[in-house]
Amino acid sequence: MKVRFRGQRFYLREIGVAWLCLAPALGLAVVFVFIPLVQVFFLSFTNWDLLRATKNWIGIKNYEYIFKDPKFLQSIWNTLYFAGVKIPLDLVLSLFIAVMLDRKIKGLRFYRASYFAPVVIPVVAASLIWVWLFDPGLGPFNQILGLFGISPIRWLHDPASSMLSIILFSLWKGLGYDIVIFLAGLQGIPPTYSEAASIDGAGQWKIFFKITLPLLSPVIFFVILMGIINSFKIFTEISVMTPKGGPLYSTGVIVFYIYQQAFENYRIGRAAAASVILFLMILAITTVQRKLGRKFVDYE
Amino acid sequence: MRKLMLILMVLLVFCTLGLSKTKITFWYAISGTSGEALKTLIDRFQTENPTIEVEAVYSGKYADTAQKITAALAANALPNGGVIPAGPIFTGPRGNYAILDYMLKDPTFDMSDFYDGMWDYAKYKGKICAVPYNISTPVLYYNKELMEKAGLDPTKPPSTWEELLDYAKKITQDTNGDGTPDVWGLNMADTAWIFKSFLLQNENDIVKAIPKNEDYDIVPLFDQASALETAEYWKTLIDENAMPVGLHSLAEKQFLGNTLGFYLGTSSRIGTWTGNTAFDFGVGFLPKGKRLGIPIGGAVLVLFPASKDQMDATYQLIKWLTQPDKIAEFAMKTGYIPIRKSSLDLPEMKAFFETKPFYKTAFEQSEYAFSYWHFDAMGTMDSLIVEVLEKIERGVSTTKEGMKWLQETTVEEIEASM
Incomplete structure (x- = not known):
């Protein structure tokens, strides 16, 4: 027996097999993604506190609360600040290093390995090491600054420098990953283009900006997209390095706020409402980005 | 053939007898020297009570344990008991005051030997729903x-x-x-x-x-x-x-x-x-x-709902752990303060103070201990x-x-x- 699906005709058995093959992945997605997703929307309208079994419908009170809570608004700002500072820095640095590593120099393997090493270290372990590096009293960073006569910085303990400290850490931690992606992108560009350009008299810079960069645009787009998604999800290093959200909540990001409401204050409703807002924000940003992407990215 | 059946039957009975040990899970939120001290005590409890098998699990620091317990509450996957920070929050609101019933029905459990300030630390809405344990000042x-x-x-x-x-x-x-x-x-x-x-x-x-x-x-x-x-x-x-x-x-x-x-x-x-x-x-x-x-701060012993056998066994463990000499032993090893007055009168405690005056300071503060009900x-x-x-x-x-x-x-x- 044949059935029509999307304008094509299939055997019913074929469709059955397709569903069967899809089932494991689909099952996991339904149980761990779709059901919780629906539940979060529901919970954001209740006052569930985890301690009791009862959930009462309280309308939009949770949303009212979080939008009046200065900490939530601050957490949105902190997240945007993190993304806004980290992503451009990461992009420029990793692209620069990738271009440097994309040539025949001595010790190439060593450099590549050492840039990639931080990526494979577990975040918690790395964060704990950096807490010590940042220590305002005995920490190596301040001791090195001291050698140059710079007075000690309080790093994670000063609202002015705490988020920058976290950004510094994240840059170090994530750089290697983006470098590898850029390297792959760079090596995927056939040398014929640049050869042709240099025969026509184009200089190194011109080749880079007029040929390499446009051809690399899908990769750049990918790195930015992942950067934004990951920035909005940042939590572990914040929670390990500044367990209370940093001085004056200067490192309290959205996910951290959600965590605090849910597991420190037992306010699942508020946490769910904040999660819904986070979801909408990521949705909006990705939509805009996809639109922009179609305009500016060359997919050959 | 019949003989064989009989032997099998007897074996089966023995097996079930062997299996009839009551198994309980017990979470605790203290580590290091204190965790070791508790573990040693629990091991001794098991040798003294061969019918009870205690699976003692370190559940992480206070914050982590509180998080695990809340998740377990929501998922109905609670342990039978434990040394739990903010314990009364996890029992009282759910109407679980079982531990109080056990203590009141047990003539050998002397509640008056505990400092009053300690009992306040185990209350929710004015009613006891836990037993103070590792208390510090x-x-x-x-x-x-x-x-x-x-x-x-x-x-x-x-x-x-x-x-x-x-x-x-x-x-x-x-x-x-x-x-x-x-x-x-x-x-x-x-x-x-x-x-x-x-x-x-x-x-x-x-x-x-x-x-x-x-x-x-x-x-x-x-x-x-x-x-x-x-x-x-x-x-x-x-x-x-x-x-x-x-x-x-x-x-x-x-x-x-x-x-x-x-x-x-x-x-x-x-x-x-x-x-x-x-x-x-x-x-x-x-x-x-x-x-x-x-x-005062610290954690308390709690009893979560389960089958009667398991609750009985867990209560037995809680009672054993809070006997004056066990409390004294735990306090001397860790620096947590003794929660019972009679622990301070034990000869081993007096001898201990001679050599370790620091502990005396901490323990004597118990008298000025203050706490409020959990909310x-x-x-x-x-x-x-x-x-x-x-x-x-x-x-x-x-x-x-x-x-x-x-x-x-x-x-x-x-x-x-x-």
């Missing part, structure tokens, strides 16, 4: 070397607020001349706890319970003049450079690194620190304000205290604005959690 740790360097008598630690401020100021030093002090007079890791101690010492209780329609309203007391005074004292400690701004998470590290004169914190560090520091230190009572007042928003209240102290320290709010905000926000949070 904040004490003063003083670095004798730094006191001497500052020209102070290392045998006389500060005993009043004025002395604390005065001595701490003298200890604070900028030894490498980079413009910021690297040796500090005073610091503490748990600002909420110490601030609550200061409040109590200034004759300002933390919360009061007002009876209302067979229930209670919990009302915070941060709007009193004495609370504002306490906040001002805190601010003075900062302004006069006795205490660093916002470096509280480093306090323990500073003390162990020989760069902190006075550390105010849990007595449970005595066991870990004694003999492990490069300098000589002493332990004393918290310096007193108008009176001595010490809020849903108590964790939130502590976070709010931490937040307001930080704002006051950094000059973002004045003491007056800060305390007003603290009072109002705590009231709101308590109402929202009803």
Whole structure:
């Protein structure tokens, strides 16, 4: 027996097999993604506190609360600040290093390995090491600054420098990953283009900006997209390095706020409402980005 | 063939007998020396009670354990019992007062031997729903070397607020001349706890319970003049450079690194620190304000609903762990304070005090121990205290604005959690 699906005709058995093959992945997605997703929307309208079994419908009170809570608004700002500072820095640095590593120099393997090493270290372990590096009293960073006569910085303990400290850490931690992606992108560009350009008299810079960069645009787009998604999800290093959200909540990001409401204050409703807002924000940003992407990215 | 059947039957019966051991899971939130001490006790309980099999699981630090328990509550996957921080929050609100029934029905369980302040720590809405266990009080740790360097008598630690401020100021030093002090007079890791101690010492209780329609309203007391005074004292400690701004998470590290004169914190560090520091230190009572007042902290023993066999077995374990000699043993090994009066009278405890006077200090504080009933928003209240102290320290709010905000926000949070 044949059935029509999307304008094509299939055997019913074929469709059955397709569903069967899809089932494991689909099952996991339904149980761990779709059901919780629906539940979060529901919970954001209740006052569930985890301690009791009862959930009462309280309308939009949770949303009212979080939008009046200065900490939530601050957490949105902190997240945007993190993304806004980290992503451009990461992009420029990793692209620069990738271009440097994309040539025949001595010790190439060593450099590549050492840039990639931080990526494979577990975040918690790395964060704990950096807490010590940042220590305002005995920490190596301040001791090195001291050698140059710079007075000690309080790093994670000063609202002015705490988020920058976290950004510094994240840059170090994530750089290697983006470098590898850029390297792959760079090596995927056939040398014929640049050869042709240099025969026509184009200089190194011109080749880079007029040929390499446009051809690399899908990769750049990918790195930015992942950067934004990951920035909005940042939590572990914040929670390990500044367990209370940093001085004056200067490192309290959205996910951290959600965590605090849910597991420190037992306010699942508020946490769910904040999660819904986070979801909408990521949705909006990705939509805009996809639109922009179609305009500016060359997919050959 | 029949014979074979018979043998099989007998074997089967034996097997079931062997299997009829009651198995219970027991979570605990203490690690290191204290965790070891508890584990040793539980092992001994098992040899003495061969019909009970205890699966004792370390459930992570206080915050992690609280998180696991809340998840387990929601998922109906609770252990049978445990040493759980904020235990009454996880039993009382669900109407689980089973442990109280067990104790009341058991003529051999002497509830009056426990300090009253300890029982308050095990109550929800005025009713006992846990048993106090690893209870600690904040004490003063003083670095004798730094006191001497500052020209102070290392045998006389500060005993009043004025002395604390005065001595701490003298200890604070900028030894490498980079413009910021690297040796500090005073610091503490748990600002909420110490601030609550200061409040109590200034004759300002933390919360009061007002009876209302067979229930209670919990009302915070941060709007009193004495609370504002306490906040001002805190601010003075900062302004006069006795205490660093916002470096509280480093306090323990500073003390162990020989760069902190006075550390105010849990007595449970005595066991870990004694003999492990490069300098000589002493332990004393918290310096007193108008009176001595010490809020207790720690975790309690709880009993979660399960089958009758399992609950009986868990109660048996809880009762065994809180016998005076077991309590004494645990206290001597860890620095947690004995929760029963009779533990202090045991000969082994008296002999112990001769050799380890630090413990005596901590244990004698039990008499001034103070606590309030558990309530849903108590964790939130502590976070709010931490937040307001930080704002006051950094000059973002004045003491007056800060305390007003603290009072109002705590009231709101308590109402929202009803």
